[in-house]
Amino acid sequence: MHTVNTPILPIRQQFANVVAPNELDKKAICIFAATGFFLDTDTYWKNKKVLTPASKHTCNADDYLVENTPYFKWHYTPRNISFQTALDEFTDLFEQIITEQTNNRKVILPLSGGLDSRSQAVALHHTKAEVQSYSYAFKNGYKEHSISKQIAKQCGFPFEQYTIPSGYLWDVLEEVATINKCYSEFTHARQMAVLPQLKEMEGVFSLGHWGDVLFDRGVAAVDEDQPEVTIVLKKIVKKGGMELATALWKQWNLEGTFESYLKNRIQKLLDKIEIENTSAKIRAFKSLYWAPRWTSINLSIFEAAHPITLPYYDNRMCEFICTLPETFLADRKLQIAYIQNRNPKVAKIMWQDQRPYHLYNYHKNKAPANLPYRIQNKLVRELKALVGKPYIQRNWELQFLGMDNDEQLQSYLFNAMFNTLVSKPLVAKFYNAFKNTDAVTYSHAVSMLLTLSVWYDNEYKKREL
Numbered sequence: 232m233h234t235v236n237t238p239i240l241p242i243r244q245q246f247a248n249v250v251a252p253n254e255l256d257k258k259a260i261c262i263f264a265a266t267g268f269f270l271d272t273d274t275y276w277k278n279k280k281v282l283t284p285a286s287k288h289t290c291n292a293d294d295y296l297v298e299n300t301p302y303f304k305w306h307y308t309p310r311n312i313s314f315q316t317a318l319d320e321f322t323d324l325f326e327q328i329i330t331e332q333t334n335n336r337k338v339i340l341p342l343s344g345g346l347d348s349r350s351q352a353v354a355l356h357h358t359k360a361e362v363q364s365y366s367y368a369f370k371n372g373y374k375e376h377s378i379s380k381q382i383a384k385q386c387g388f389p390f391e392q393y394t395i396p397s398g399y400l401w402d403v404l405e406e407v408a409t410i411n412k413c414y415s416e417f418t419h420a421r422q423m424a425v426l427p428q429l430k431e432m433e434g435v436f437s438l439g440h441w442g443d444v445l446f447d448r449g450v451a452a453v454d455e456d457q458p459e460v461t462i463v464l465k466k467i468v469k470k471g472g473m474e475l476a477t478a479l480w481k482q483w484n485l486e487g488t489f490e491s492y493l494k495n496r497i498q499k500l501l502d503k504i505e506i507e508n509t510s511a512k513i514r515a516f517k518s519l520y521w522a523p524r525w526t527s528i529n530l531s532i533f534e535a536a537h538p539i540t541l542p543y544y545d546n547r548m549c550e551f552i553c554t555l556p557e558t559f560l561a562d563r564k565l566q567i568a569y570i571q572n573r574n575p576k577v578a579k580i581m582w583q584d585q586r587p588y589h590l591y592n593y594h595k596n597k598a599p600a601n602l603p604y605r606i607q608n609k610l611v612r613e614l615k616a617l618v619g620k621p622y623i624q625r626n627w628e629l630q631f632l633g634m635d636n637d638e639q640l641q642s643y644l645f646n647a648m649f650n651t652l653v654s655k656p657l658v659a660k661f662y663n664a665f666k667n668t669d670a671v672t673y674s675h676a677v678s679m680l681l682t683l684s685v686w687y688d689n690e691y692k693k694r695e696l
Contacts, residue, residue, distance in 0.1 A: 232291055239285040239303055240441060240544040241523040242530055244414065247288065247296040251278040257483045262493060264679045265476035266467045267416055268525035270496060275686070284523055303546070305515030307506045309556040317559050318568050324551055325542060325569070329354045329437065332540035337434030339537060340364040340388065341422075342379035344583025346446075346566045347439030349382055351542065353574045355437065356386040363432050367393040367425060369629060371621065373583075381580045391428070397629040399424040401639045404685060410535050413686035415528040416678040418627040422532050429536040436533050440526050441518070442543040445552050448561045449514035460498050462513055467521065468493075469675040471661070478657055510557050518549070627674045631665075640681065649684040 235245060259273035272280040280296065282288050285303040290296055329351065338355055342348045342364045355362050364386075366379035376392040383390035403423045411420070422429065454462050473490065480489035500520060506512040522544075533539050542548065552560070559565055567590050571578040578590040585593035588601075595601070621628075631640055643649070644658050658680055665673035 232289055232297065235282060235288045235290065236302070237282050237284050237286055237288065238544065239546045239549040240518060240527070240541075241282075241284050242527055242539070242541065242544060243534075244523070244527070245282045246274065246279055246294075247282055247290050248294050249278055249280050249296055253278050257479070258485060258492060260683070261476040261480050261483075261485070261489050262496070264479055264676075264683070265469065265472035265489070265493065266525075267419075267469055267472070267675065267679065268467075268521065268528070269414065270524065271500060271520055275690075281524070284519060303550070305504060305506065305511075305518060305549075306553050307508045307511035307557075308554055310554050314559055314564070314568075317555055318565060318572070320551070321565050322569055322573070324547060325350070326354050326358055328542045328545045328548065329360075329540075330358050332542060332545075333360055333435060333437060338362045339429070339432050339434045339436045341436070341438065342366045342376075342382055342390075343439075344375050344378035344581065344586075345443070346563055346570070346582070347442035347543070348379075349577060349580075350442065350566050350570060351437050351439050352382050352386050352388070353570050353577055354542075356388075357573055361434075362386070362388040363391075363434060364388040365391040365393065365425075365429075365432075367395055367421065369395050369421075369624070369626065370397055373624070375583060378581055378583055382577055385574070385577050385580065393425045393428065395421050395424045395626065395629060397633065398636050398639075400630040401636075407532065408685045408689060410531050411528050413682055413689070415525065416675075416682045417685075418625075418630055418674075418678050420529045420532050421626050422529070426532065426536060429533070432537070434537060436537055436539040438530065438533060438539055438541045440530070440541055440543065441522055442566065443563075444514060444517055444522070445543055445548065446560055446566050447563050448557070449510035449512065449517070455509055459501050459509060459512065460494055462509075463497050463501070463516060464494070466513075466517070470671065471664075471673045471676040472679075475661060475676040475679060478660070479653065482654060482657055508557060510561075511553075514552075625674070627678060631674065631677065632670070637666075640677070643681050643684045644677070646684055646688065649687050652687050653680065653683065 237245065254277055255275060256273060256277045259269055260275065262270045262273065269281070272283060274281060283299060283301070285301055287300045287302055288296060289298040338360050340348065340351060340355065340362050342352060343366065352364070364379070364383040366376035368375045380390050380392065400417060403426070404417060407417055407420055407423050450462055454465070477489045501512070501516060504512050504515050504519070506515055530539055567578070570590060581587055581589050582593055585596045588596050630636055644662055645655060650658065661673055661676040661680060665677045
């Protein structure tokens with residue numbers, strides 16, 4: 232026997248065998264197709280499961296799961312403290328975690344125009360860490376690195392900027408499949424485009440993943456009165472995902488309907504979370520089932536270059552969150568106050584989600600004050616489109632659009648072996664909808680079919696060996 236203790240927010244998946252048929256879990260794959268991640272302990276196989284977060288697992292010599300005992304449960308136990316006290320506690324904890332995780336090593340900091348990496352930049356600057364920072368932007372997209380560069384300059388960090396090119400995916404597709412084991416669709420992992428450059432850097436990554444979930448509302452104010460299962464579905468099911476999953480469900484002749492199955496699965500998971508406050512409960516749900524099975528998957532790509540650290544993944548940060556009033560967490564209040572307090576000049580740099588405003592005046596980002604910027608921004612996009620430079624917002628636009636990309640895409644989607652799992656007519660239906668009807672709505676479906684094709688081809692090769 233051996234034991235495995237999993238973190239509250241696992242950085243990587245750990246597997247165990249269970250007594251079940253050695254066959255594809257097609258119901259689990261349907262959920263994967265709808266959401267882009269496997270739910271709870273699901274994998275591609277019925278007899279293999281992922282170990283649950285925040286638990287002590289006992290496995291036998293053959294890696295069969297024998298016992299599972301949770302050591303932490305998400306809760307909402309807000310303390311009667313002032314916002315200033317919460318800010319002071321967050322400051323001390325955040326900087327302590329970052330100091331411990333980096334441990335006097337050189338730090339590689341991916342910077343964005345948001346708040347999570349900005350918070351890390353402020354903390355690393357305050358603790359006098361040696362930092363190499365970088366950022367990237369899509370070709371013909373928003374120049375995100377223009378904000379990141381300003382943050383780096385203010386903190387005195389060396390900075391590199393990269394551009395994510397069109398069509399890079401096809402040269403690295405097999406490599407990323409090997410790294411993330413096809414547990415996430417490939418177009419989210421834009422860091423693969425600069426992996427060789429990242430490998431040339433020195434140090435340990437400090438990654439800001441999950442800060443935006445822990446330090447914000449669990450539920451938007453307009454959704455607070457909705458049923459919890461409705462809120463979750465709205466958050467996790469991608470555009471076109473329900474349609475793809477339903478089509479697969481029917482093709483595989485699975486019992487009942489996919490939508491009812493998914494709702495029942497989600498409701499059972501929600502029922503296990505003993506939290507009354509809706510916002511805190513949804514945050515807990517996302518931390519239990521989204522963070523480890525979606526956000527964490529592509530951390531392995533960073534880890535392929537250098538060791539990784541994640542301050543917001545630290546157990547102490549999760550425990551701290553459970554004790555704070557929701558009003559302190561809503562709308563990024565704590566992170567904003569931290570940055571303002573520690574480095575006011577960084578706080579005055581534009582916040583990408585609220586552009587052209589910064590952390591002191593983002594409240595003005597509403598009509599009519601923001602209309603001049605929005606009109607100007609729209610005109611610039613339209614003019615670029617007229618000269619053949621359409622504005623790029625998403626990675627799939629660079630990887631799927633255009634003749635060369637389309638040829639590569641079709642070679643995977645209309646693969647004879649893959650079409651024994653997912654029929655050619657079903658693939659053609661979603662491919663044609665992507666090409667001719669609504670690329671935005673059906674991009675997720677096409678990306679999931681691509682992922683399944685690569686995974687199935689690799690599994691077939693393993694069986695042949």
